[in-house]
Amino acid sequence: MHELPFTKGIFKSVMRKAESVNATGINRVVLEIGVLHDFIPEFVQRYWDFISRGTIAEGSRVEIRWKNATVMCGQCNTQFEVDKETMTDPKCPSCGYEFGTMLSGNELRIIGIEIVKE
């Protein structure tokens, strides 16, 4: 259920931007989400459909692009990327050490919108 407050925030930002460029419609919203987030894309879309009803964003699609996380190895400080799968069992590519610190993976960004202008 935590997708709801996020979706409300996204809607507010997207509408602000769309209105500032005099858009008459919104086709698509592209998000970049760090893999550490437990987001269910179907829920985001469902909440989006609900919130956007009767606005220029009605019927638009929310696209989520997952962003890999960066881990710093706890032994040799090498930085490497992990995705949703390898995140639970990361291994340093240089020294093979299994423990490290997350440097990124927490992103929540709107990276683009596709708008319609009459």
Add this chain to the structure above:
Amino acid sequence: MDIEYIDLKECILAENEGDAQEVRDLLKEKNVILWNVMSSPGSGKTTFITDVIKRLGSQFRFGVIEADIESTVDAEKMHALGIPTVQLRTGGGCHLDAAMTMEALAKMPLDDLDVLIIENVGNLVCPAEFDVGANIATMLLSIPEGDDKCIKYPLMFTVTKAVFVTKMDVAPYFDFNFEALEKNSHRLNNDLRIFPVSVKTGEGMDEAVEWLKQQFN
């Protein structure tokens, strides 16, 4: 009709991050440390916090912000100890955000406090997503919940500095594997501290409280 794609770089939580900074600035000015306590429902947050206050109450002046979806049960317990308490009812909301923290700060006697504790809504997902402006974030994990929670809720285990493993007194009845918890949680948060504790028997509380004391100073 034109279709146009506009590149953006807008943080979805920009508003909350701004509010969190405001909370931090205000508390810095007032010299108050904000300690965020997160966990699942029923892991023993109120019991643990109460015990910490009893043990450190002569050295620090505490205040508590109680965040619950409904009810004022926890706030009443704190109030009975004579601790300044503000109850926030999220009314169905699954977490606390920085704006709500700010609201609670307005009702707190900040000039008379050293440490302000947030007892967050019992939930391992949402509270990890929202910066409330805290200086220290920790979590509780009770023995019956099991050691695999850090695999299921990775974000929570990367935003906390310490895990207090509570209800150690019932450990003989469960198969909680400390080695597995340590291994799995250190994969993404190598500096995470793990303190096995039981408020009931007092086990591990000296070490936990000593560590907290260092964080408050």
